[in-house]
Structure formats: C-alpha cells, structure tokens
Amino acid sequence: MEQERELCSSFERTFLAAKPLSSFRWADLKQNLENSSDTRLLLDILKMTVLHPLCREHPPSVKYRRLFLSELIKKHESTASEPLDELYETFAAVLRMEDSTLCHKSYLLPSGNSVTLLESMAMISQGTTGLITWEAALYLAEWAIGNSHLFTDRTVLELGSGIGLTGLAICKTSKPKKYIFSDCHPHVLQQLRKNIQLNGFLLETEEQATRRAEHPPMAGTALAVLDLDWDSVSAEQLKETAADIVIAADVVYDPQIILSLVCVLQRISNVRRNGRAAEVFVASTVRNPETYHQFQTELNKAGIAWEVIPGHTKTLFPYDLDSSIEILNLFTKHD
Numbered sequence: 039m040e041q042e043r044e045l046c047s048s049f050e051r052t053f054l055a056a057k058p059l060s061s062f063r064w065a066d067l068k069q070n071l072e073n074s075s076d077t078r079l080l081l082d083i084l085k086m087t088v089l090h091p092l093c094r095e096h097p098p099s100v101k102y103r104r105l106f107l108s109e110l111i112k113k114h115e116s117t118a119s120e121p122l123d124e125l126y127e128t129f130a131a132v133l134r135m136e137d138s139t140l141c142h143k144s145y146l147l148p149s150g151n152s153v154t155l156l157e158s159m160a161m162i163s164q165g166t167t168g169l170i171t172w173e174a175a176l177y178l179a180e181w182a183i184g185n186s187h188l189f190t191d192r193t194v195l196e197l198g199s200g201i202g203l204t205g206l207a208i209c210k211t212s213k214p215k216k217y218i219f220s221d222c223h224p225h226v227l228q229q230l231r232k233n234i235q236l237n238g239f240l241l242e243t244e245e246q247a248t249r250r251a252e253h254p255p256m257a258g259t260a261l262a263v264l265d266l267d268w269d270s271v272s273a274e275q276l277k278e279t280a281a282d283i284v285i286a287a288d289v290v291y292d293p294q295i296i297l298s299l300v301c302v303l304q305r306i307s308n309v310r311r312n313g314r315a316a317e318v319f320v321a322s323t324v325r326n327p328e329t330y331h332q333f334q335t336e337l338n339k340a341g342i343a344w345e346v347i348p349g350h351t352k353t354l355f356p357y358d359l360d361s362s363i364e365i366l367n368l369f370t371k372h373d
C-alpha cells in the first residue's frame with residue numbers, strides 16, 4: 039500500500055512538472071499492474087496526473103498529455119487488468135483539444151501549496167536559457183525551504199532569477215520581508231512577471247515601496263522585479279536593494295559571463311549594512327568542471343572565499359538524480 043502511494047506521488051510530481059516521459063517509473067508501474075487484477079492504481083494515477091486539479095487549471099501542453107496517456111494505455115493494455123473507461127474517455131477528451139505551445143509546470147511544496155509556472159518547452163528559446171527552470175533552481179529552493187529561518191523577515195535579492203521557481207517557492211514557504219527577483223533578458227523578465235501574478239502575488243508599486251521604507255513594517259512579503267544586468271549594475275544600485283541575503287541558481291554556465299558575475303558578487307560583498315555584508319549563496323550544476331573552476335579562480339582573485347554547503351537529499355522535486363549540484367556560501371576573506 040505504502041509502495042503504491044509512493045509510486046502515485048512520484049507520477050504526480052513528475053507529471054505536474056512535465057518532466058520527459060522517460061523520467062516516469064514505468065517499470066515499477068508495470069510490475070504493480072501485473073501483480074494486481076484491479077484498476078485502482080491506474081485510476082489513482084490518472085486522478086493525480088491528467089485529472090489533477092492543478093492540471094485542469096494550468097495544464098502541461100496538449101502534446102505532453104497525449105503522449106503521457108498513450109504510454110499509460112500501453113502499460114494498461116500490456117497487463118491483464120480489466121478495461122478502464124476513465125482512461126479512454128480522458129484520452130479521447132485530450133485528443134479533441136487543440137494543440138498549444140503553452141506549457142504549465144507545477145511544483146508541489148511541503149506546505150501543501152504549489153508553484154505553477156508558464157515555461158518554454160525548449161532549453162534555449164528567444165536566445166536565452168532563462169525561460170525554463172533548471173535543476174539548480176529546484177535544488178536551491180529545496181535547500182531554502184529546509185532553511186527558512188535564513189529568509190523569514192529578511193530582504194532577499196536573487197540574481198539571474200529566470201522565470202521564478204526558487205523565489206516563488208521561498209515567498210510561499212518562508213515569508214521574507216521583501217523578495218527582489220532580477221534578470222536582464224526582456225523575455226525572461228516579462229515571463230517572470232506573468233508567473234508572479236499566476237501564483238497570486240502582486241508586484242509592489244513604487245508608492246508602496248516608499249511607504250514601506252518610511253513606515254516599516256507592512257504585513258506580507260513585498261515582491262519586486264529588477265532589470266539587473268551584471269555587466270552594467272552599479273554599486274549604488276546594489277546598495278539600494280538593501281539585501282540581507284543574495285542567492286542565485288545556475289548562473290555559472292558560460293565562461294563568458296563569469297567575470298561580470300564575479301564583479302557583481304564583489305560589489306555585493308563590499309556593501310555593508312549595520313556593519314555586515316549580505317549572506318550569499320550560489321547553487322550550480324557542475325556540467326563542465328573547467329567552467330566551475332574558472333568561477334572559483336575568479337572568486338579567489340576578487341578576494342571572495344567560499345564554503346560548500348553540505349548536500350541535501352533531493353526528495354521534494356522531480357530531479358535528474360545523476361546531475362551534480364552544489365551550493366557555495368560566499369564571504370569576503372577579511373570577514
């Protein structure tokens with residue numbers, strides 16, 4: 039029973055995040071179906087995927103749902119269980135739908151709520167890597183949820199936010215005082231704003247920000263989106279964010295952007311509020327050890343030291359378990 043519940047939950051998380059079909063535990067499903075004559079498990083999986091309330095409201099693409107249901111039907115037909123009308127009816131309904139390029143992906147949080155994002159289907163689209171959620175963003179979000187105390191009632195600045203998974207997960211679980219998303223790509227910023235609204239948040243107006251500065255504290259988290267380009271942001275602009283904590287996920291992926299990123303991190307480390315620099319955490323998927331090493335060499339040259347945060351088990355989100363992800367806590371050598 040427990041094993042079936044765990045299998046259903048794995049299908050639910052993998053489907054709602056629209057992970058590739060190969061990521062599902064099909065072999066385990068087939069084995070379970072072969073060992074049982076009823077269709078209860080299949081019906082449960084259907085309810086926790088295509089018929090899930092989150093999927094009804096913000097579904098993955100039609101093509102994705104069709105492919106998923108075809109595979110489910112194949113597994114059902116290859117085992118000797120009774121016919122399941124709901125499965126064929128759901129498939130017929132999805133076949134009648136018009137295809138669309140829009141793809142929602144939803145990520146379940148331990149608090150029982152979720153983050154839903156409108157994401158691109160391609161890894162690189164509109165000339166940017168920022169229109170999908172990368173593994174390091176999930177990893178950083180899971181770590182942040184486990185370390186809520188670092189974020190609660192504090193001002194957080196995120197660099198290279200992309201379309202917002204990490205920040206939205208933190209805003210929904212850790213109640214920061216203010217969360218500043220930032221990126222430099224116009225399409226990414228546009229999508230980020232839409233995703234913030236999709237998740238029921240409003241962006242703070244300038245008037246509200248002034249009022250907040252004059253009469254703190256105000257209830258709830260204030261959310262802001264900054265067009266912050268590492269190539270041109272000034273020390274003054276970084277100081278104005280008044281960030282207590284700075285985070286970033288998957289920003290060390292291209293040797294060409296490392297210098298400007300490290301320059302921003304150095305500027306951040308020079309800003310002091312009440313005599314203290316902001317805490318900085320950078321999560322990276324180590325795809326190319328040379329690029330990662332180059333990042334660490336440049337940090338060294340900039341007088342920034344780091345500590346690797348002990349790894350946590352990847353349980354909350356559907357990850358590619360083979361990827362190597364690490365979070366560095368950066369600090370200035372003289373701190």
Ligand SMILES: C[S@@+](CC[C@H](N)C(=O)[O-])C[C@H]1O[C@@H](n2cnc3c(N)ncnc32)[C@H](O)[C@@H]1O
Pocket residue numbers: 166167168169170171172173174175197198199200201220221222223226266267268269286287288289291295298
């Ligand atoms: C690989 S994506 C990671 C997005 C998100 N953090 C995630 O992990 O899903 C890298 C992000 O860095 C942003 N970026 C790249 N160069 C930048 C720069 N010079 N200034 C600000 N953001 C930049 C991109 O627009 C993109 O959103």
